[in-house]
Amino acid sequence: MDTVTITLKKVPGLYLECESVTPDKFAGKNAEEIAALPCAEGKRNYVLGDWFEIAGAAGATAADTKIVVNGAGTDKCKYIGAWMTAGEVVVNGTADMFTGAWMEGGKLTVKGDVRSFSALQMKGGEFIIEGRAWNYLAAAYRGDWRGMQGGTIRVKGDVGSDLGTFMNGGTIIVEGNADIHVGTHAEGGTIIIKGKAHRRVGGQMVKGEIYVFGGCDVMMPGFKKIEEREIEVDGEKHVFNVFIGDLGERHPKSKGEVVYGHLYTLKE
């Protein structure tokens, strides 16, 4: 795997649209060619070379390409790793909105925080956020009904509100706490929150699994406890309270059985 290191020369005044910063766009290009890729600041068109020092050359394919993003001002860069299908991206800092949105494969690591709408409608790959994530992590884009379909996200810190809205598949692990609206409208997938969730967890959820180790500040009224069970989750074995819901929704049937969403909280 070949590594390209890009380093911001200055902090952007507005925000940079960095959808060119993916292994797919870099693949097969040398530093000069990478520098010529488009990069807008607000409505002004620039190229990556106007903003970044570029060192190294990409591999022949996306899968053979690793990108490291350095420098003060990475928090002014949107869309890093968006639509990536393979390869690796590491951001040594915080990244702005839409980081890893529509990601389909490969590995994306952000050493700082990610801002809202990151991992939006993610389809595959691995996304590691070492800081915290703002709102709408792995949600469907506003208005859309097709949420996260696959892949894995791990957040070391807390997440904001509207995590995994319209989630269909894949796994999200949050090692900290979550704000309101977790897995709203979920139709599949797994959300694991090691801390606690604030409220409105699993609202209008039809299918899928939500684990909240620390419990919810307020439970939705549409969830009903059915049992207590020992389950292994993310390498830890615990006894959980098992709830089904959201009972306010119409639920599909599979092999004669009604399918419900499941919500698990740690038994004290």
Place this chain on the structure above:
Amino acid sequence: MTEIIIKNGHVFDSVSGLKGEVADVCIKDGKIVESVGNGATVIDAAGKTVMAGAVDVHTHVAGPKVNLGRWYRPEDKFRLGERCSAKMGPNTHIEGGFSIPTVFKTGYEYARMGFAFLMEAAMPPLYARHVHEEIRDTPIQDEAALPVFGNNWFMFEYLKNGELDNAAAYVAWVLRQTKGYGIKCVNPGGSEAWGWGLNCMTVNDPVPYFEITPKEIIDGLIATNEHLKLPHSVHLHSNNLGNPGNYTTTLDSLKIAEGHKANNAFGRDTVLHHTHLQFHSYGGTTWADFESKAKEVMDYVNKQENITIDTGNVTLDETTTMTADGPFEYHLSALNHLKWANVDVELETAAGVVPYIYGKNVKVCEMQWAIGLEIALYAKDMMRTMITTDHPNAGPFTRYPRVYAWLMDKEYRDAELNGFKWSSKVIDATTLAEIDREISLYELSQMTRAAPAKVLGLGSTFGGLAPGMNANVAVYDINPDNMPKGIELENALAKAAYFFKDGVKCVENGVVLEANPVVKETYWVDAKVPENKQVLHDVSEKFLKYYSINLENYDVAHHYVPHPHVIEIEEA
């Protein structure tokens, strides 16, 4: 005084009778002229195709239901795995949206394809101000809008009582109030019946409480239209849209034109335009035995010379459907379980909006695609047949080049047909696979230029390249002696090599050169009628009793239409 000469292009123009002959097109001060002086700017069009600016006879690009689509589909700007909003030029406004683009993108994308005039096909009179605000902000394109009359309480009463003078006076009043262009009729009676949870599925189903039938509405609207001598014919979206077996309703609706004769001074010789015929040409009784009746419907259209049609081609995209046919949209949302929005417009009309995915693996969508193409390919008179996608209902207008290429290249459309999941079922239930016809460049120039201009009563200024006409000229990188095929043809039609609007170069190599390169005009029709106290009384009474706004707040004041082009018609 600007002079331009577009030299040595292959010119396709039925108005000047050119079928690809090499000729020069001369422009002076915004008009086509016979010749220009030696100092004229020369555009080399050798090996290229030259046509008049195109005219869209039916599109939904301005007004409350388009904006409702934009509101509740923010996701529309992220489509095709790319950011559609990222399109920006150094000198133009940022463009956004896919099936419901912003006003800027609308104007620019039409210009890139060589369009000069758009007819907004459904204007709710009460929201005419909003329609005109969006029209005003849509760059480059001259536009007009058709107010809807097919579910209007005034018209129901006048037509039911046979009061033609009152109907005409009311229509003239609405056109003046709304700065409207003509008479649109959507699901006659059905959208009103929808207010009571009902619909009108045939031309003989009476409208509840009004006891008038769709047949009487259509017949009365045609009579009113010809009495007023309006430039455009009645523009009809008939009952029973989108349902298996609906072609009989379509034929019944078309037959209403048989008793009528065109009466106008604009060169229009037809009395009824049936829009998006694809949605109205279905056989069978359910979606299971659903089949094409395009041939049956087009056999009738071909022999009935006083009607025109547009196709409503399905483009196989994820799009946003929107129509004043409120009950249809409700029905559609029950089929696809996606979002549904509905608006009722007081005494006048209603509208619904639903996202729709025309999937290449869904049998019904594949069939609809085939039926739309069949309609165009069965047409005998291309001056009565126009290509539309009923934007955005059957697909976004930005797909016109693809539809043209499917019609012009059998191999291209067959590749699509054979690639379908249900291709053998579609081949059995339609006749598309048997049709060898390929639309020529000359026929395309008729269907997209001369024919729509003529049926809108604009045939002397739009849709042709004869001296005196508006200098709207599109030049495409298409050499008729070495015709591009498939995707190459599509790309050439999508990005005009040059597009001149009113003699101003607005597009070069598919790039729009300036944000607002020309002054765009809004066309509306001022039809004079004798003073009618009855109608004025009825209007003020209904406003007092039923409308939620004052009569004084109804009309479209001048500042909404800063560049009007008024077509005045002398008293009937």
